[in-house]
Amino acid sequence: MEDGSIRIKQERYNKVFITIIPFGAFFIALFLGAVLIFLAGINPWEAYNYMLYSIFGNLRLFSEVFTHFVPLIFCALSFAVAFKGGFFNVGQEGQLYFGALTGALVGIYIQGLPAFIHIPLALLAGFIGGAFWCWIAGILKIKLGADEILNTIMLSYLSILLINFIVMYFLKPANSYISQSEKIARSAYFPKIIPNTQINLGVILALLIAIIVYIFLFRSPAGYEVRAIGENLEAANHAGINIIKGTMTVIIISGGLSGLAGTSIVMGTQYRLIPALSPGYGFEGIGAAVMARNNPLGIILTTFLFAFLRVGAGAMQRGVGVPLPISWAIEGIIMILVTASEYLSNKISANLIGGRA
Amino acid sequence: MVQEIILSLKEITKIFPGVIANDHISLDIFKGEIHSLLGENGAGKTTLMNILYGLYKPDKGEIIFKGEEVKIHSPRDAINLGIGMIHQRFMLIPRFTVFENIILGQPSEKPPLLEKEKLHEKILRVAERFNIKLDLDVPVENLSVGTQQKVEILKALYQGADLLILDEPTSVLTPQEAQNLFKDLLALKEQGCTIIFISHKLKEVMQISDRITVLRDGKVVGTKKKLETNFQELSKLMVGREISFTIKKKDVQPGREVLCLEDISMKNKKGLRLLKNISLSARSGEILGIAGVDGNGQRELADAICRLQKIDSGNIKMLGQEVSSSSPRRLYEQGLSYIPADRKRYGLILNFTIAENLILKDYYLPPFKRGLFLNVPYINDYSKKIIVAYDIKTPSHLVQASKLSGGNQQKVVLGRELSKCPKLLIVMEPTQGLDVGACEFVHNKLLDERDKGVAILLFSTDLDEIMSLSDRIAVIYEGEIMGEVDPRKADVGEIGLMMAGVKYLEKEVVDG
Structure with missing residues (x-):
């Protein structure tokens, strides 16, 4: 399908080559990981085998992969959209928490709605919460030219501590000792797709939204505008594109996606707001997005990989005694090598098209 | 007359993935000549010189310099041999003074001491010998581009170069600065320097060179003595086909007024006036050329018309309608097209x-x-x-x-x-950095549009371009229109004076 896209399609031979390279890098990373495991005095073959079999052989562990997958993919998409629009949102973690708060409020305090209204309503609230938190950094950038990298990070700390405080002093039931809110209404729970597992509506939602984001970016006029601004602000301005409006669109979407990450944890896993909601999904999501070159479809793959490794790390520790830090190191090596390999494939594709004298 | 060969390149070949940049290039350079390398963009001129300067390694071929075969692995080797290169983009540190820039990278004779006075003296002696007048104690950032180029040249001479390579040296200069550079180059030649001059501009090459080597698609297609060749022959060698130099223009038939500027002024944030009381009008079917040295308010004026920058006072009317309440997008929809100067950045x-x-x-x-x-x-x-x-x-x-x-x-x-199908077309520097063939294409397209009845505002620092395309010429200097002339009657000197800020007193009314 030659006419399927207005993005560049490499000629076939170098396209195949370029697709192979990141996978090659991935396997080299696994090999280096094996060396690390070996140095820790454990048989790497056994460790990797155990990881694979325990996850694919156990429905509970397998479904746990999806509890990580859903928030991760939202965070990665959040970073990718903003990046494409030239806005460096690295405050996914904080926006996640704020979206969890607003989503949870709708889940807890609105009662008696049917699920098909309550669920979208809570999701919308979560989207708005995350979008609002990102908007603060955005308006600071647009009005004052303040650096968004710094502001989104700082706002993350603020958000996490704020939610901590709100849960402790306002949402905690008076008779409880544990710092957590009440449960959200049943009608706001994500329905399970496979009973007795964590595979719920959130998974479908996440995949659907990844595809929507892809279509938005590459097939819609608004997404075109966003990419034009991100690639060359001056040219976009000269072309008559409204830069402020476009940047605002990006900020709202990016923040909203992070908000959905938080809401999806509340509605799919925890069913209540707790202070330690995210074990760093925001930051890991950025890694997954970078590894996928901010392509929403690639992000589906990379976030799944990260979620898998997260569960696998726990399994390897329990089963064969691979220390967690070694698993983290393996994850880091994969990220570095795959990302670096992209520069290599870029270089190769440039050379094959022909250098210019 | 037998001339001594200072440099001889033999069968130099350089292959980049997918393209042969230099294909068995052989070339002799005589001592004390100005030798031009002429060719379109991508013909391999710069690659060849980068090989000579040690920036690239040739895949094949040898370099014979002053009678000996040499291997040049780095610019340091080239400098030690006496080869100096002045790049298209200067390699100077803006905050350093001329003196500091010249001694930069040169080992001190008595480390760790730096004998500033002695070095200062030494540089002055070199400058005197080659008749280059420069104040050594000014920071480079305060100098004009033409003077910065002089610093580069002096630096190369100070390092002992007797073969100078200049890569497209005039691309950053005004016409006047270019003429000054040529004077300096001729003086250097008098002193025995050999100069390799890289350019794609025929006119310059014909003015300055003793001999000219034309490159096309990485191959030498001919070496000519200047006195024995002409424009037609060179351009044919360069492009591989005939190029017409005289632009065929139909008589101008201006129609209704498409653009009308009344008394436009613009200030920057510091209150400095960028545009001063500009009044102009452009009618359909004519090209209004705006000549001027780069940075005299051309960009601001074009941006103001497109509403990309706000004006402080005055009126802009497009097709009879006030534009001050429009957005750029609205104007584009109403028939405005804008081709900005730096296409990679803005276009x-x-x-x-x-x-x-x-x-x-x-x-x-x-x-x-x-x-x-x-x-x-x-x-x-x-x-x-x-x-x-x-x-x-x-x-x-x-x-x-x-x-x-x-x-x-x-x-x-x-x-x-x-x-x-625009009604008003604003074009800035439409042929900057383009080769002859592409220039011709762009010029013809612009004339086609004019004949179709489009009003064209042509901003260009290339006076030849303005002279040959425009139906009327206005000259801008420091944000002010110095005068308006008819290209059929005006001479270049007159326009040059206006470009330098001299007002044209006897304004004549130009009609079509």
């Missing part, structure tokens, strides 16, 4: 495909949009048509704009801006 999104760049101003309008989505099949067909109509050389419409040559990039911009 194109380099990482976008050709197709994506072609819809940069229309992506939100049907038929490019269908419902909520981009109409991809239509966009693809449309792009293919434009590529054919504007002769854009590319394997596909899905190639990134960054991968195209300058000429083809400009054709993408032209294709986008002209295919929507």
Whole structure:
């Protein structure tokens, strides 16, 4: 399908080559990981085998992969959209928490709605919460030219501590000792797709939204505008594109996606707001997005990989005694090598098209 | 007359992946001559010189310098041999003084001491010998581009160069500065320096050289003595076909007034006046050329008309309507096209495909949009048509704009801006950095538009371009219009004076 896209399609031979390279890098990373495991005095073959079999052989562990997958993919998409629009949102973690708060409020305090209204309503609230938190950094950038990298990070700390405080002093039931809110209404729970597992509506939602984001970016006029601004602000301005409006669109979407990450944890896993909601999904999501070159479809793959490794790390520790830090190191090596390999494939594709004298 | 050969290149070959940049190039340079390397962009001139300067390693071939075969592995080797290169972009540190820039990178004779006075003396002696007048204690950032170039030349001479390579030295200079450079080069030649002058501008090459070697597609297609050749022959060698130098222009038939500027002024944030009381008008079917040295308010004026910058006072009317309440987008919809000067920065999104760049101003309008989505099949067909109509050389419409040559990039911009049938066209530096063939193409397209009845405002620092295309010429200096002349009657000297700030007193009314 030659006419399927207005993005560049490499000629076939170098396209195949370029697709192979990141996978090659991935396997080299696994090999280096094996060396690390070996140095820790454990048989790497056994460790990797155990990881694979325990996850694919156990429905509970397998479904746990999806509890990580859903928030991760939202965070990665959040970073990718903003990046494409030239806005460096690295405050996914904080926006996640704020979206969890607003989503949870709708889940807890609105009662008696049917699920098909309550669920979208809570999701919308979560989207708005995350979008609002990102908007603060955005308006600071647009009005004052303040650096968004710094502001989104700082706002993350603020958000996490704020939610901590709100849960402790306002949402905690008076008779409880544990710092957590009440449960959200049943009608706001994500329905399970496979009973007795964590595979719920959130998974479908996440995949659907990844595809929507892809279509938005590459097939819609608004997404075109966003990419034009991100690639060359001056040219976009000269072309008559409204830069402020476009940047605002990006900020709202990016923040909203992070908000959905938080809401999806509340509605799919925890069913209540707790202070330690995210074990760093925001930051890991950025890694997954970078590894996928901010392509929403690639992000589906990379976030799944990260979620898998997260569960696998726990399994390897329990089963064969691979220390967690070694698993983290393996994850880091994969990220570095795959990302670096992209520069290599870029270089190769440039050379094959022909250098210019 | 037997002349001593100072440098001889034998069968130099350099292959980049996918392209042969230098294909068995053999070349002799005589001592004390000015030898030009002429060729279009991408002909391999710069690659060849980078090999000579040790920046690239040749795949094949040998270099014989002053009678001995040499291997040049780095610029340091080249400098030690006495080869100096003045790059297109200067390699100076703006905050350092001229003196500091010249001694930069030179080992001190008595480390760790730096004998400033002694070195100062030494530089002055070199400058005196070659008759270069420079104040050594001024920071380089305060100097004009032409003077900065002098610093580069003095630096090379101080390092002991007797073979100087100048890569497109006039591309950054005003016409006057270029003439000064030529004077300096001739003086250097008197002193026994050998100069290799790289250029794609025929006129300069004919003015300055003793001999000219023409490169095309990485091969030497001929070496000529200046006295035995002419424009026609050189251009034919360079492009591979005949080029007409006289632009055929129909008589001007101006129609109604399309653009009217009344008393426009603009200040920057510091209160400095960027535009002063500019009044101009452009009618359909004519080209109004705006001549001036770069940075005299041209960009501000163009941006003001497109509402990309706000004016402080005055009126701008397009097609009889006040534009002050419009957005750029509204104006583009009403028939304004703007081709900005720096196409890579303002005109194109380099990482976008050709197709994506072609819809940069229309992506939100049907038929490019269908419902909520981009109409991809239509966009693809449309792009293919434009590529054919504007002769854009590319394997596909899905190639990134960054991968195209300058000429083809400009054709993408032209294709986008002209295919929507503008009524008013603002063009800035349309041929900057383009080779002869592409220039000819752009000029013809502009004249076609004029004949179709478009009002064209042509901003250019290239006086030849202004003279040959315009029906009227206004000269801008420090944001002020110095006067308006008829190109058929005016002479270059007169316009040159206005470009330098001398007002044209006896304003004549020019009509078509």
